[in-house]
Amino acid sequence: MLAFKSSVRPAGSSFRRVITAVRRLHIHEHQANDLLRHHAIRIPAGGIARTPAEARAVAEQLEKSGKTAYMVKAQVLANQRQTGTFENGVKGGVRAASSAEDVERAARDMLGHRLTTPAPTTNPAGLPTASVLVTEKLDGRQLYLAITCDRKTCAPIVVCSRRGGIELENLDPESIHRIQIKYSKGITDYVAASVASALGLGIDQMKNTLEKLWTIFKEKEALMLEINPLIETTEGKVVCASPKFSFDNAARSRQPELFGAASKHDGSTGLRDVSQEVAEEVKAEEADLVYIKMFEGNVGTLVNGAGLAMSTLDTIAHYGGASANFLDAGGRATSETIKQALTLILSDKRVKSVLVNIYGGLTRGDMIANGIILAAKSLDIHVPVVVRIQGTNSKEGQQIIRESGLGLISCDGMEEAARKAIELANAEA
Numbered sequence: 001m002l003a004f005k006s007s008v009r010p011a012g013s014s015f016r017r018v019i020t021a022v023r024r025l026h027i028h029e030h031q032a033n034d035l036l037r038h039h040a041i042r043i044p045a046g047g048i049a050r051t052p053a054e055a056r057a058v059a060e061q062l063e064k065s066g067k068t069a070y071m072v073k074a075q076v077l078a079n080q081r082q083t084g085t086f087e088n089g090v091k092g093g094v095r096a097a098s099s100a101e102d103v104e105r106a107a108r109d110m111l112g113h114r115l116t117t118p119a120p121t122t123n124p125a126g127l128p129t130a131s132v133l134v135t136e137k138l139d140g141r142q143l144y145l146a147i148t149c150d151r152k153t154c155a156p157i158v159v160c161s162r163r164g165g166i167e168l169e170n171l172d173p174e175s176i177h178r179i180q181i182k183y184s185k186g187i188t189d190y191v192a193a194s195v196a197s198a199l200g201l202g203i204d205q206m207k208n209t210l211e212k213l214w215t216i217f218k219e220k221e222a223l224m225l226e227i228n229p230l231i232e233t234t235e236g237k238v239v240c241a242s243p244k245f246s247f248d249n250a251a252r253s254r255q256p257e258l259f260g261a262a263s264k265h266d267g268s269t270g271l272r273d274v275s276q277e278v279a280e281e282v283k284a285e286e287a288d289l290v291y292i293k294m295f296e297g298n299v300g301t302l303v304n305g306a307g308l309a310m311s312t313l314d315t316i317a318h319y320g321g322a323s324a325n326f327l328d329a330g331g332r333a334t335s336e337t338i339k340q341a342l343t344l345i346l347s348d349k350r351v352k353s354v355l356v357n358i359y360g361g362l363t364r365g366d367m368i369a370n371g372i373i374l375a376a377k378s379l380d381i382h383v384p385v386v387v388r389i390q391g392t393n394s395k396e397g398q399q400i401i402r403e404s405g406l407g408l409i410s411c412d413g414m415e416e417a418a419r420k421a422i423e424l425a426n427a428e429a
Contacts, residue, residue, distance in 0.1 A: 046135030164229030297322030321422035365397030
């Protein structure tokens with residue numbers, strides 16, 4: 001899996017999206033509930049609905065079992081759903097309801113509409129709502145509980161707080177407790193007691209819940225199992241509500257029930273919902289490219305190497321520009337790879353110029369230049385393209401670009417190339 005992290009970046013949502021981007025599988029809340037139910041972990045009663053009538057039917061079934069208050073939750077893969085807005089103007093992707101009629105009405109407001117949330121990494125165009133989860137509404141103490149991977153210690157860790165129902169980043173740091181798990185030992189009495197003490201819960205029921213969550217985390221090769229909130233009901237029961245789970249894509253071949261068949265090219269997606277993803281990013285993955293769409297910017301970038309790609313984005317930002325994407329072509333700067341990458345970049349109508357920044361190590365600069373020219377000849381390129389090639393035979397490569405007769409603009413330095421790409425993008429705007 002590829003992760004990108006940087007210590008200094010502008011605060012805009014586009015850069016945050018690249019910095020926090022990790023190749024992982026996120027699943028819907030109702031799918032996470034299925035995993036919890038399979039491991040005998042207590043969850044709110046309810047069910048999934050894809051039409052308003054189905055939502056009402058779930059509520060009526062809950063009513064028959066004595067439930068009189070309900071929650072209706074849009075099934076989209078985004079944070080801060082409760083503060084989101086649908087394209088029809090309705091606010092709130094998580095809503096309380098007091099009757100089956102209210103549930104049906106809420107479902108009608110949500111289903112078939114795109115939800116936009118304040119979360120900085122969410123697509124500004126919103127995410128489609130194809131289903132809603134209808135559950136009983138539980139009263140009680142709301143807590144926070146997660147098992148995840150701690151980068152500092154390179155070990156699994158329990159993160160917990162007595163303040164649940166709030167995004168973790170909005171919690172007072174002093175209210176957050178972290179208890180490390182030794183992978184070989186799992187949930188020991190010490191871990192269970194530490195978490196129980198931090199949350200004010202009984203050790204026995206806390207250990208039972210943690211052991212089952214740890215089984216999922218370990219067996220399914222999860223990156224994050226978040227329960228927010230974990231509810232201690234007025235009857236003293238511990239219920240896992242609103243689970244948010246993510247899994248390591250590197251485990252694809254070992255987790256067919258999550259990812260589908262082992263090959264990512266066979267069309268089988270398992271629990272993955274590509275409708276919740278950016279279409280260009282899905283296409284890029286199929287072509288073995290690492291592409292992340294930036295929701296601001298007009299300079300397309302095509303780079304080989306994640307570090308150089310981040311530096312390219314930094315340089316563009318430093319000189320007052322904004323990148324439309326992050327694209328790491330890896331070590332395969334062939335004509336076909338460049339063609340696929342350029343096709344992807346140019347499909348974004350916001351792009352007004354393209355900066356190609358390639359470092360040739362084992363691959364010679366003149367070969368890279370010829371690959372760029374072959375790709376350019378086969379495409380209808382309607383915006384200026386700035387090319388910088390460094391490394392082995394870079395001078396020869398730059399000369400080939402200059403003499404190509406295709407209107408490609410050759411630059412030797414990164415700063416010069418970034419300034420030129422910004423200038424041309426602004427001229428085209």
